[in-house]
Amino acid sequence: MNTLKNRYLSLDVFRGMDVALMIIVNSPGNGNTSFGILKHAEWNGFTLTDLVFPTFLFVVGNAMSFSMKKYEAIGDGAFFKKVFKRFSIIFLLGFLMYWFPFFENGAIKPIAETRIFGVLQRIALCYLFASLLLHYFKTKTVIIFSILALIGYNILLVVFGDLTLMGNAVIKLDKFLIGANHMYHGNGGVAFDPEGLLSTLPAIVNVIAGYLTGKFIQKNGQNFETIAKLLMFAAILVLAGFAWDLIMPFNKKLWSSSFVLLTSGIDLFIIAILIYLLDMRKPGKWTYFFEIFGRNTLFIYLLSELFIITLAVISMKGTSAYNWIADNIFIAIGGDYFGSLFFALWIMLTCWFVGYLMDKKGIYIKV
Incomplete structure (x- = not known):
């Protein structure tokens, strides 16, 4: 437990909105029978749900624009130790989350079949590499790296495979390094990890974009000129993304370079609007709902995932507790589509209530 230090309201609310939406889309x-807007694109394409994860990385980078200031004064050795410790904890939590509940049919679940890469693991890797780049290199060098990373990743996808589920370079590298048993099997049973190692390269750019945005806001202040410039940069990135989409389609599962530009541009637009609504105007009390998520982000996300997994493994009347509650309470009352949405909202609000109790007691869990 440590003391919460507010930065600017728009960042906490932005992060909170993203976590709330992340829980909703993860627990239909x-x-x-989920609404289309709450589903990922099957392969190429883009939906609101596809924005959730890159936005989380963008917000991680935004928060880093504050924390990296403190790291500059502690020396390289202490900096590396602190960053690597945080990376290790987040990565391990992600691995343990996929291994949970650890036992199956009275025996320990085999580690040989546990997924290695995943959401928290990607956050950890992106945080590690972005931190090292931003600490040891100048901003201009980091921007050049970002451009080369996106172009290089595009080239790697074309040279070492195709853009199909079975033939892309991401799946080939993961199978070679860790094997199919350690990969995600949610794409019709195909061993393909949307958080694979190779596609982490362009994802680092989402973190860098968030960091540079945070530094820009701190340097220029929260004013109309800053907002105008953020909106201009947002428009440039979105247009560049659509232009790149002509040769490398938007694809969240491959984390295509065009996808990075599009999502970074949209995030810039959203943070600019939130700065105006929340930091330059009197926001009102509605923001507190999202601040709860923003203050214990990692804990609430982990809680939501463990809650879902627990419901899925508990047997109830011939099915899982997850399915029984969804079918016999929410879908029975609200119908297929709204019932699925109401169930997801119930999961989200339950996690919010835990976060609310923690906030009232002044408990803020950070790593």
Whole structure:
């Protein structure tokens, strides 16, 4: 437990909105009857749900624009130790989350079949590499790296595979390094990890974009000129993303370079609007709901995932507790689509309430 230090309201609210939406899209009562906007694109394409994860990385970078100031004064050795410790904890939490509940049919679940890469693991890797780049290199060098990373990743995808589920370079590298048993099998049973190692390269740029945005806001202040410039940069990135989409389609699962530009541009637009609404105007009390998520982000996300997994493994009347509650309470009352949404909202609000109790007691869990 440590003391919460506010930065600017728009960052906490932005982060909170993203976590709330992340929980909703991760816990549909029935995935087959979720509204289309709450589903990922099947392969190429883009939906609101595809924005959730890159936005989380963008917000990680935004928060880093504050924390990196403190790291500059502690020396390289202490900096590396602190960053690597945080990376290790987040990566391990992600691995343990996929291994949970650790036992199956009275025996320990085999580590040989546990997924290695995943959401928290990607956050950890992106945080590590972005931190090292931003600490040891000048801003201009980091921007050049970002451009080369996006172009280089595009080239790697084309040279070492195609853009299909079975033939892309991401799946080939993961199978070679860790094997199919350690990969995600949610794409019709195909061993393909949307958080694979190779596609982490362009994802680092989302973190860098968030960091540079945070530094820009701190340097220029929260005013109309800053907002105008952020909106201009947002428009440039979105247009560049659509232009790149002509040769490398938007693809969240491959984390295509065009996808990075599009999502970074949208995030810039959202943070600019939030700065105006929340930091330059009197926001009102509604922001507190999202601040709860923003203050214990990692803990609440982990809680939501463990809550979902626990419901899925508990047996109830011939099915899982997850399915029984969704079908016999929420879908029975609200129908297929709204019932699935209401179930997801129930999961989200339950996690919010835990966060609310923690906030009232002044408990803020950070790593």
